[in-house]
Amino acid sequence: MKRPTRWNVLITTAAVVMIGLVLGGSFGGWGDRQSAIVPFASPAEAASGSPELFAPVAEVLRHPRCMNCHPRGDRPRQTDQRHLHLQNVVRGIDGMGFVNARCNACHRDENNSFTGVPGAPNWHLAPLSMGWEGLDDAALCTTLKDEKANGGKSIAALVEHMEKDALVLWGWAPGGDLKPVSTPHPEFMTKLKAWAGAGAPCPQSK
């Protein structure tokens, strides 16, 4: 067999790299490469405490079903388009609306199949300290874990909240035309617990 020349090796290596890049879909920029890495929260990653474990959690927290009621102002948002809540609804002193426009004036304990208005027990806005809009992953993670901001919830309590709270679970069964959270709840819990089990590491701000 003819021995390969240095030039042959160089061309072959370049071709392999190019094929790898194409098959890997890595021409979409840095952001795409990040998102391609994130979903694979292996036990090894969990054990390493990789800050990337938070990325799939953040993806869920940013879904309209969650984010609409975690505003950083006084007005909640609505629908998949996330427009400001109609009727000029505001949070009020307890996060459940102002006089005459209390959340439960319309949002009851279950989705209203007749009118399409969504509902779940204890419908309310998250406290202002848990406003998430506009936060990058690092700030979102830090805020989520801050017991002064999150109502005194430990990491274990946060996991339980996202596993069992009826209003949180509504995000996966919103009814009507509303899109459920895109990551299935069991899959989300696996990723959330992987993050929590690794010590709830937060990524660095970019």
Add this chain to the structure above:
Amino acid sequence: MPISFTVNGAKRTVDVDPETPLLWVLRDDLKLTGTKFGCGAALCGACNVHLDGEAVRSCQIQLQDAAGRDVTTIEGVTGNVAKAVQDAWIKLDVVQCGYCQTGQVMAAIGLLTQIAKPSDDDIDKAMDGNLCRCNTYHRIRLAIHEAAKTLPG
């Protein structure tokens, strides 16, 4: 299955689909037509009633939500706040066509019951969900302030 609740102080029982909007039950079954249908989507406030003393949109409240609870409609409002609102509404001749006014009055009573001396900002927040195509907003605001003058607090 029959569902019982109190309407304007009287126990009422109806046997309709428990998911029927309370507005339908009030108007069609109990013949209390003072409460108006405006939009059916919680956008206009014309259907406001009080459920255990708090204003709610009866077009969004299912009958089963009212089971065992107290519903007050425009036909049944009583007390010093309701009287103050009624007097102010008449004094300032607030109403034009009147279609939205049931909801406006129920909302005004709800506001003044909880905030006896509301600021303009309080009125904006509490009344924002009540639409009036005759544009009587200016007189509604004045009437709420007028009613507040006669209330302790």
